[in-house]
Amino acid sequence: MKFVDEATIDIVAGNGGAGCxxxxxxxxxxxxxPDGGDGGRGGSVWAMADINLNTLIDYRYARRHEARNGEAGRGSDQFGAAADDIVLRMPVGTIVTDLETESVIAELIEPGVKVLLAKGGDGGFGNLHFKTSTNRAPRQKTPGWPGEGKKVKLELRVLADVGLLGMPNAGKSTLITAVSNARPKIADYPFTTLHPNLGVVRVAPEKSFVVADIPGLIEGASEGAGLGHLFLRHLQRTRLLLHVVDLAPFDPEVDPVKEAKAIVNELKKYDEALHDKPRWLVLNKLDMVPEDERAARVKDFVKRYKWKGPVFEISALTREGCQPLIHAIYDHVAAEQHKVVEPDIRFDGTETSS
Incomplete structure (x- = not known):
């Protein structure tokens, strides 16, 4: 199935029925x-996150979603029936934005929770509504109120704990295949990965985390080169970024340090907050480096790259060094999840004497 992470749709709530x-x-x-009843309420448009969906492909082809209008009121004290609401099911992590005001209407994080996108119009009043002790034969009635209509943008940002970052052919797809249940396409040419892949990494019973692999970045990605810039949004909800570096490139003239610095620069140009996320360095393809040269090559890379953070030496193909990396990632993600937010003393329920 084609991966779609953006779509623009029109949503229209139903109008309220007229009074009688x-x-x-x-x-x-x-x-x-008087016995004229009120009109029924128009249907509303709701959005709900569904864990069984992972793409917005349905909304690429179904561009308009309309709820039905409410029924008009009738005589004999009959009120019009309210129209049914419609619920748009979207993947978890979808952000709904009003294109006119550019404001975020909803962010679908929790599965099964409905969020109102467009409210249906209320029904009009029949003349039974205007009956009083002094106005016994009212002839007033009101039309139904119109429902809301909006043009909205749907943007999917996958929910992952860890994101893989790196140049094409750095071994990101091989790494996610080695440590998780994901099975992305792997080949010996650039841009093998054309859309994000998610994998669940099982560390132990009831201990796991989700890792996301996006297409590789190249220099100039912030200006539109390559594919990676289109999917960087999927890393914005991660707690940790793994910068995967090919320590043994096919072309001997390629400098891994220069490529690594280019990736970081593109990340900073795209989003400062994404650049400031915790980032670990993962030096991959050590199986291609002779054992007696590995330590020297790693030391030279870290020195020239001027890296002060954590460094992991692995071979995704042979899975050498992957287990220590997995356990370190899980410890970091678990610590982030269990961080205690300091309570606001203004709302802690205690009374202070003035």
């Missing part, structure tokens, strides 16, 4: 009084 102006007409009852 009617009078009771029955044999031997000359003054029956």
């Amino acid at each position: 102006a009617s009078f009771r007409r029955e044999k031997f009852i000359p003054f029956g009084g």
Whole structure:
């Protein structure tokens, strides 16, 4: 199935039904009084996150979603029926934005929770609504209120704990295959990965985390080169970034340090907050480096790259060094999840004497 992470749709809520102006007409009852009912409410448009969906492909082809109008009121004290609401099911992590105001309407994080996107119009009042002790034969009625209509943008940002970052052919897809249940396409040419892949990494029973692999970045990605810049949004919800570096490139003239610095620069140009996320250095393809040269090559890379953070030496192909990396990642993610937020003393429920 084609991966789609953006779509623009029109949503229209239903109009309320009109009220009815009617009078009771029955044999031997000359003054029956008003009996016109109110109109029914129009249907609303809701959005709900569904864990069974992982793409916005349905909304690429279904561009308009309309709820039905409410029924009009009738005589004999009959109120119009309210129209059914419609619920748009979207992947978890979808952000709904109003294109006119550019404001975020909803962010679908929790599965099964409905969020109102467009409210249906209320029904109009029939003349029964205007009956009083002094106005016994009202002829007033009101039309139904119109429902809301919006043009919205849907943007999917996958929910992952860890994101893989790196140049094409750095071994990101091989790494996610080695440590998780994901099975992305792997080949010996650039841009093998054309869309994000998610994998669940099982560390131990009831201990796991989600890792995301996006297409490789190249220099100039912030200006539109390559594919990676299109999917960087999927790393914005991660707690940790793994910068995967090919320590043994096919071309001997390629400098891994220069490529690594280019990736970081593109990340900074795209989003400062994404650049400031915790980032670990993962030096991959050590199986291609002779054992007696590995330590020297790693030391030279770290020195020239001027890296002060954590460094992991692995071979995704042979899975050498992957287990220590997995356990370190899980410890970091678990610590982030269990961070205690300091309570606001203004709302802690205690009273202070003035």
